[in-house]
Amino acid sequence: MTNTSPTPAQYLANGLEITHLHHYHMTLQSIPATAQLLQQSGQALAQGSRSKVSGTLNHLCQALFQLKQELGDTQWQALRKELVEHPITALLSEAPQIKHSQEWPRGYRGDAYMMDLIYGTGRTGEQLAHTSRLGKSIHETQADWATHRAAIRRLRTIAHAVDEQAQKVGKPIAILSVACGHLRELSFCHTWQTQQFERWVAMDQDPRSLALIREKPTNDRLELWEKSIVSLLRQPQTQQFDFIYAAGLYDYLQDRTAKLLTSRLFELLRAGGKLLVANFTPNTLEMGFLEAFMDWPLIYRNMANMTDLAGGLPEGMAQFKVYHDLPNENNRLVYLEVTRKNP
Numbered sequence: 001m002t003n004t005s006p007t008p009a010q011y012l013a014n015g016l017e018i019t020h021l022h023h024y025h026m027t028l029q030s031i032p033a034t035a036q037l038l039q040q041s042g043q044a045l046a047q048g049s050r051s052k053v054s055g056t057l058n059h060l061c062q063a064l065f066q067l068k069q070e071l072g073d074t075q076w077q078a079l080r081k082e083l084v085e086h087p088i089t090a091l092l093s094e095a096p097q098i099k100h101s102q103e104w105p106r107g108y109r110g111d112a113y114m115m116d117l118i119y120g121t122g123r124t125g126e127q128l129a130h131t132s133r134l135g136k137s138i139h140e141t142q143a144d145w146a147t148h149r150a151a152i153r154r155l156r157t158i159a160h161a162v163d164e165q166a167q168k169v170g171k172p173i174a175i176l177s178v179a180c181g182h183l184r185e186l187s188f189c190h191t192w193q194t195q196q197f198e199r200w201v202a203m204d205q206d207p208r209s210l211a212l213i214r215e216k217p218t219n220d221r222l223e224l225w226e227k228s229i230v231s232l233l234r235q236p237q238t239q240q241f242d243f244i245y246a247a248g249l250y251d252y253l254q255d256r257t258a259k260l261l262t263s264r265l266f267e268l269l270r271a272g273g274k275l276l277v278a279n280f281t282p283n284t285l286e287m288g289f290l291e292a293f294m295d296w297p298l299i300y301r302n303m304a305n306m307t308d309l310a311g312g313l314p315e316g317m318a319q320f321k322v323y324h325d326l327p328n329e330n331n332r333l334v335y336l337e338v339t340r341k342n343p
């Protein structure tokens with residue numbers, strides 16, 4: 001029997017939706033527009049001025065975002081594998097974030113060293129000093145991405161939330177940072193700068209994250225817990241904290257774990273205490289690029305998904321709200337804020 005189905009090229013020529021292509025084995029050849037875009041982008045990067053690099057990269061982000069939505073997951077994953085071998089990847093990896101993501105040297109994605117490259121903190125300057133002109137232009141473009149700006153803004157949001165809670169409680173508060181990384185929010189936090197807290201617990205599974213924090217001048221009220229969230233999920237908890245937050249963690253947790261963790265963290269709150277959790281949203285325009293060239297898939301959540309995470313909280317004891325950070329940046333981040341009511 002002859003197969004009368006149109007080829008992928010015919011589908012595209014006829015202007016049909018690319019979603020009809022799911023039953024084909026995806027290769028770049030079967031999506032010529034993307035193959036051409038990558039080739040042109042590679043040429044522009046190789047020859048380009050800084051503004052050309054920036055325009056090229058941003059155009060690529062938009063195209064990959066759209067393509068990821070249009071292809072089914074199987075085809076998108078197949079395409080990702082192919083892109084690793086594409087010559088453009090070698091050019092892109094002149095930029096420190098992209099290079100780091102090709103190795104993920106700590107064995108997991110989204111380590112605190114990468115966050116430093118995004119925030120421009122830590123050893124970013126040193127890295128850039130040893131980066132090519134092209135690499136620097138790519139880095140500058142990434143620094144201007146709304147997603148990266150949102151990540152930096154997240155530091156300030158958290159710092160200000162700590163300060164607000166300290167003011168509300170009216171005496172030194174106990175704070176827990178879950179998956180703390182390098183704790184870069186400290187530079188924005190008045191409570192930290194004045195050292196007016198009862199204790200600040202910084203918890204992370206990675207000893208290298210904590211080792212860097214240890215290098216800072218500090219006092220014994222900053223406690224470093226080398227622990228995975230698994231220990232929080234397993235053990236019964238007692239109320240100890242006035243403010244608990246998690247940034248850059250829930251984006252990696254499946255719904256079941258995220259919901260359970262939310263309940264466990266709630267158990268750790270004192271009466272009047274607050275929990276703040278951040279997550280990137282499906283509006284993250286850079287997600288296709290992050291997955292294709294940085295092997296960095298996240299679990300994106302919208303407001304309804306964040307509301308679901310509060311579903312296991314004890315009725316009558318918890319009050320919560322869900323909000324976006326900045327509407328004019330296309331809502332890259334969503335926050336869940338839970339308060340334990342005073343009895």
Ligand SMILES: C[S@@+](CC[C@H](N)C(=O)[O-])C[C@H]1O[C@@H](n2cnc3c(N)ncnc32)[C@H](O)[C@@H]1O
Pocket residue numbers: 110111112115178179180181182183184203204205206209227228229230246247248249
């Ligand atoms: C994306 S970074 C975020 C760091 C920091 N909170 C920030 O906002 O910059 C993720 C951090 O979560 C930590 N982490 C990942 N999985 C974890 C787990 N299961 N338990 C504890 N920490 C974890 C990593 O070691 C890393 O430092």
